[in-house]
Amino acid sequence: MTSSLNHDPYISLSKITKGYKISGDDVPIFSNLDLEIPGGDFVAIMGPSGSGKSTLLNMLAGIDRPDTGSLRIGTSRLDQMSEAARASWRAHFMGIIFQFYNLLPMLNVAENVELPLLLKPLSAKERRSRVEKVLDLVGLTGRARQYPKLMSGGQQQRVGIARAIVSDPALLLCDEPTGDLDRKSADEVLEMLRFLNRELGKTIIMVTHDPQAALYAKRTLHLDKGNFVEERRAAL
Amino acid sequence: MSSHIRQSFVMTRANIFSLPRRVSISLSMVLSVALVVCVLAGFLSMAKGFETALQSAGSPSVAVLLGGGTNQETGSDIPASVIRTLEAKTDDIGVARHDDGSLILSREIVVTVDVKPVGADAGRTIALRGMDAAGSSIRDNVHVSDGRLFASGTREIVVGDRFARELGLLVGETIRLGTVDWLVVGRFSAQGSAFESEIWADLDAVRSAFDRQGQVQSLRLRLAEATSLPLLQSQLSTITTTPLIAVSEADLYAAQSGRTASLIRLFGWPLALLMAIGATAGALNTMMNSVSDRTVEIATVRALGFSRLSAFMGTWIEAILLAAIGVACGLTISWLAFNGWQASTIGANNARMAFQLVVTGDVMLIAGMLGLAIGVIGGALPAIAATRLPLATALRSRG
Numbered sequence: 001m002t003s004s005l006n007h008d009p010y011i012s013l014s015k016i017t018k019g020y021k022i023s024g025d026d027v028p029i030f031s032n033l034d035l036e037i038p039g040g041d042f043v044a045i046m047g048p049s050g051s052g053k054s055t056l057l058n059m060l061a062g063i064d065r066p067d068t069g070s071l072r073i074g075t076s077r078l079d080q081m082s083e084a085a086r087a088s089w090r091a092h093f094m095g096i097i098f099q100f101y102n103l104l105p106m107l108n109v110a111e112n113v114e115l116p117l118l119l120k121p122l123s124a125k126e127r128r129s130r131v132e133k134v135l136d137l138v139g140l141t142g143r144a145r146q147y148p149k150l151m152s153g154g155q156q157q158r159v160g161i162a163r164a165i166v167s168d169p170a171l172l173l174c175d176e177p178t179g180d181l182d183r184k185s186a187d188e189v190l191e192m193l194r195f196l197n198r199e200l201g202k203t204i205i206m207v208t209h210d211p212q213a214a215l216y217a218k219r220t221l222h223l224d225k226g227n228f229v230e231e232r233r234a235a236l
Numbered sequence: 237m238s239s240h241i242r243q244s245f246v247m248t249r250a251n252i253f254s255l256p257r258r259v260s261i262s263l264s265m266v267l268s269v270a271l272v273v274c275v276l277a278g279f280l281s282m283a284k285g286f287e288t289a290l291q292s293a294g295s296p297s298v299a300v301l302l303g304g305g306t307n308q309e310t311g312s313d314i315p316a317s318v319i320r321t322l323e324a325k326t327d328d329i330g331v332a333r334h335d336d337g338s339l340i341l342s343r344e345i346v347v348t349v350d351v352k353p354v355g356a357d358a359g360r361t362i363a364l365r366g367m368d369a370a371g372s373s374i375r376d377n378v379h380v381s382d383g384r385l386f387a388s389g390t391r392e393i394v395v396g397d398r399f400a401r402e403l404g405l406l407v408g409e410t411i412r413l414g415t416v417d418w419l420v421v422g423r424f425s426a427q428g429s430a431f432e433s434e435i436w437a438d439l440d441a442v443r444s445a446f447d448r449q450g451q452v453q454s455l456r457l458r459l460a461e462a463t464s465l466p467l468l469q470s471q472l473s474t475i476t477t478t479p480l481i482a483v484s485e486a487d488l489y490a491a492q493s494g495r496t497a498s499l500i501r502l503f504g505w506p507l508a509l510l511m512a513i514g515a516t517a518g519a520l521n522t523m524m525n526s527v528s529d530r531t532v533e534i535a536t537v538r539a540l541g542f543s544r545l546s547a548f549m550g551t552w553i554e555a556i557l558l559a560a561i562g563v564a565c566g567l568t569i570s571w572l573a574f575n576g577w578q579a580s581t582i583g584a585n586n587a588r589m590a591f592q593l594v595v596t597g598d599v600m601l602i603a604g605m606l607g608l609a610i611g612v613i614g615g616a617l618p619a620i621a622a623t624r625l626p627l628a629t630a631l632r633s634r635g
């Protein structure tokens with residue numbers, strides 16, 4: 001199961017509708033959304049505030065579910081899976097990077113990064129060595145015992161990235177990963193995402209407001225009035 | 237370790253580390269649990285102490301004979317023929333004998349009399365006991381603390397220490413009981429037991445003063461050995477068809493204390509339960525607060541793939557742990573404050589009686605269970621709430 005998805009995390013959304021009830025009124029966000037993202041892609045999703053970018057990402061993560069339509073990732077139909085199945089699916093195939101890092105303040109860096117590994121049948125020793133490796137990868141060697149609160153935003157987001165990739169998922173979802181960072185830290189984080197995409201083959205979907213950030217992606221989709229317009233495709 | 241246990245464990249650990257953010261509300265839960273535990277432990281140890289005091293006051297090698305289908309002295313009657321037959325027996329009936337071969341026994345009656353202290357308006361009702369000369373010696377732990385015992389056939393009385401203290405009675409004074417005057421010739425102590433609130437006098441003197449000629453309410457016998465009671469009981473059944481009850485003094489007191497102890501428990505339990513309900517509501521509030529305080533953290537780990545069960549367990553175990561701390565505090569305080577504490581209450585024959593509270597293992601176990609139940613029940617609902625957090629909404633807010 002792992003290998004089939006990890007080899008081809010092909011994302012296919014078809015005829016997705018999704019709305020919220022806001023003070024009694026049904027407010028549609030997507031009425032007929034189609035989207036295909038092949039494995040290995042790095043997609044930036046842009047669009048005005050309230051256009052449904054986070055909602056889309058949450059549906060891809062299985063945190064939210066579409067009202068109708070089909071949502072397929074690899075061979076899994078996320079829209080048909082139970083809550084528990086989606087949780088386990090996330091644990092195995094997906095890493096999430098949050099705008100506000102969402103690190104647990106009372107756990108140190110290593111413990112935060114270790115969290116997704118607790119869901120897998122790994123020994124403590126294996127977990128430790130994986131955490132160490134991934135901290136090296138994001139440039140936080142030797143910071144394992146620090147607490148997130150004492151770190152800069154850029155460093156905290158690198159912990160967030162480490163946590164997202166520690167269980168080696170094929171798909172990374174990032175909701176404004178640089179939204180809370182200064183330019184320099186943002187560029188570092190984006191470099192890292194590009195590295196993960198190019199060198200490690202991760203499929204990345206990144207929501208961003210920042211056109212500069214979008215330049216790191218292979219292509220940019222603009223979300224407008226509940227559907228996508230392809231804005232830019234990288235020359236390469 | 238299974239993944240579920242590992243998840244629950246790490247969630248619980250994270251919760252506990254985050255407790256400093258919720259110090260005051262968590263402390264209030266701990267305190268309310270401690271209070272409930274203290275109250276219940278207090279009542280239970282009071283009941284226990286009362287039982288212990290009375291049980292130890294009674295001697296297993298003294299038998300008390302009661303007749304007339306009652307297990308109390310009041311209303312009991314023993315026919316003279318029974319006593320004569322018993323005394324005529326020369327073979328072993330389980331009762332110790334004097335050097336001259338006569339049985340060591342005391343025939344007794346109790347009349348209630350009103351005593352009016354000098355200068356007081358209201359009288360006090362007190363038990364005047366008429367007994368044979370051997371009476372005081374068939375009571376373990378009784379000794380004359382001042383003066384001497386009454387002499388046979390005289391209107392002399394000895395007065396229990398507690399009663400003498402309360403009325404300020406001195407040896408050599410006379411008081412009026414019924415229609416005649418009695419001379420106080422001595423005082424006795426009975427180690428704080430109910431006897432200390434009695435007045436003792438010669439059996440025949442009491443009978444004639446209160447027109448109870450020939451009456452015997454109870455018979456007190458010194459057993460040859462503590463194990464002789466069954467022998468006495470079987471002998472009794474052969475000499476008379478009158479229903480007689482022969483019990484050891486220890487059992488008699490135990491039965492009497494049982495009633496009072498039940499009464500204490502009957503009062504203590506509802507109070508403790510009522511407080512426990514209040515504390516459960518408090519625990520509910522504390523844990524709801526904890527869940528909302530940890531909303532983003534719970535949503536984050538759930539987004540990483542943690543199970544609902546781990547969100548439930550993390551919250552529930554936190555509640556149970558807080559309750560456990562409360563239980564530990566409550567039991568420690570109970571132990572320090574109550575164990576060995578002196579108390580007194582109304583005992584047999586309407587006399588006050590003193591006893592010590594004892595916080596036993598049983599008491600601690602039961603009070604502790606009630607305290608833990610507060611956490612188990614009060615934490616369950618918030619724990620369920622933790623599993624129902626809408627993740628998408630929770631993740632919107634800044635962590």
Ligand SMILES: Nc1ncnc2c1ncn2[C@@H]1O[C@H](COP(=O)(O)OP(=O)(O)OP(=O)(O)O)[C@@H](O)[C@H]1O
Binds near residue numbers: 020056
């Ligand atoms: N749980 C919810 N309940 C009600 N309305 C919601 C909920 N989640 C999202 N919405 C609404 O759906 C719309 C889309 O929200 P969403 O967060 O997806 O937008 P967004 O594109 O991510 O915006 P932003 O750029 O500000 O993050 C908004 O109007 C929002 O108010």
Ligand SMILES: [Mg+2]
Binds near residue numbers: 054
């Ligand atoms: Mg958003």
